[in-house]
Each structure stands twice: as structure tokens, then as C-alpha cells.
Amino acid sequence: MESETAVRRLAALAQPSRLAVFRLLVKAGPDGMAAGEIARALDIAPNTLSAQLNLLSQAGLVRQRRDGRSLIYSVEFETMSALLLYLMEDCCQGHSEICTPVVEAAARGACCPTPQESLS
Amino acid sequence: MESETAVRRLAALAQPSRLAVFRLLVKAGPDGMAAGEIARALDIAPNTLSAQLNLLSQAGLVRQRRDGRSLIYSVEFETMSALLLYLMEDCCQGHSEICTPVVEAAARGACCPTPQESLS
DNA sequence: CTCATAATTCAATTATCGTTGAAATATGGA
């Protein structure tokens, strides 16, 4: 991932409402949520939310699909994983201070339930 | 970590120069680098860099120590780990789409050399 | 076709951020 891209993605997440939207969508999973539903859940004006969703979308962090009159937004999980990997990449110059606690916590089940199952 | 704190930390990283500074400091490891040394390496004016280091410092991402006339900056690895864990936390609502690739890549050695060694 | 719902786009305002030049503080050496 290019530095420029990473900056755009970090900036997209670096705002209270947008981080809240993103977290909500992660919880919603692949099914996603309609824009109006998100607006009601977080008490954000529809037009304000639209601008924020557009920014998240341009950053590649969420995708949009239409279902009747509703626009359903869902997380681009691959982009998010790539961003996390990019941030962890830096710690690989002989210093494992950053990623070791992350890997430990994940392995311990602090993150997903038994992520080890996915390992070969 | 509180949402507010996470936003401040993401915002600190969401700027080209600051992300570059942070990456440089991660590569420098616990020894860190002097402010002037960073300024020369990234071709940033000393006063501009100072403002950016101050922001990174206020976000808790770097620490400062004095060595003679130089101020040495180094990464707060614990803060960075905590931020990554916070971002991964969201994917634990029954969806492992985000953290599984991260854990896999780390285990594969894409991140630190053999981070598994640190696991109990 | 007409109407209501869902969401976006546009223009304008306000607030915040990044950069710059000049001045100030801190440290070490002569």
C-alpha cells in the first residue's frame, strides 16, 4: 500500500462520526446497513452522513450497493486488513515491539474467537 | 481505549509528514532519533517538524528524552499496539474477516521475523 | 403519471490544520 493511500484511509477513520460509522458497519458484518438506518442509529443528519459515507467509500473502506430505495453500506474487510498490515509492516526492522502484542492478543482470543483455526 | 483517544491517534498518523516521521521512528526502534536528524532525513523544516512531533507526542505515539543539546524521539510501542488492537476489536462480533488475515500474515512472518517465538 | 420515501448533491459558513518567519529557550564548549 502506498503511503498516500494509507494517509487517506487513516484520515477517513480519524473523525468521531466516521469512526463510529465504521465500527457500526464492522459489527453489522457483510450484510451491511442502509444509510438511513445508520443515520438513525448514530443520530447523524442524513446529508452529513452521506458526505461521511462518501469519504469512507472513496478511501476504499466501505462499499455501496442498492436494495430497492435503500443504499446498503458494508465494510471492505480486505482494505481494513491491508491497512492494519501496513501499520504493522514498520515494526519489522528487527523490532517486534508493535506486532508481538497484537499477535499475542489475537492468538489469546482477545480479538476474534479462536482465529488460530484459520491458520494452516 | 476510548473512541476519542483513538480518533486523536488516528488523526496524528493521518498526515503525510507525520506518518513518515512515525515510520522512520519505528525503524529506528527504541534508540530513537534526534529531532534534527529526523528533519534532515525527511527534509522538513525544524519548526514544522517540531509542531508535528508535538502532535504525535500529545497523541501518546512518541516519547521525548533529552541527550545533551538534542531531543531524542522514540516510538511508544505500547500505544501503537493498543491502537491496532482497538481497530481489530471491532471485528470480534462474530466476524473474523479483519483480524484473520492479519494474524495469518504475522504468523507467516510477513511482519516480524518469527513473532511466534514470543508466544507462550 | 403522481406522490412519498431514501439518499445525495450543492453552495455557503465556520472551524480547524499545516506552514512559515521571527523570536525565544536550553545546552555545551571556549
Add this chain to the structure above:
DNA sequence: TCCATATTTCAACGATAATTGAATTATGAG
């Protein structure tokens, strides 16, 4: 003490970002 180096602080300017109200586009129902 005086000077040079290292870095920060301050004030100001220009650029960028967030929010709001009004108008617009898109879809589905009757």
C-alpha cells in the same frame, strides 16, 4: 561569560475539512 548549536514557541496566513439548509436524483407504490 559569550557564542554556537539544537529545538521550540508564537503569531499570522492560506488551505482544507465539517456542517447545515435547500434543492435534486432515484426508486417503488398507487
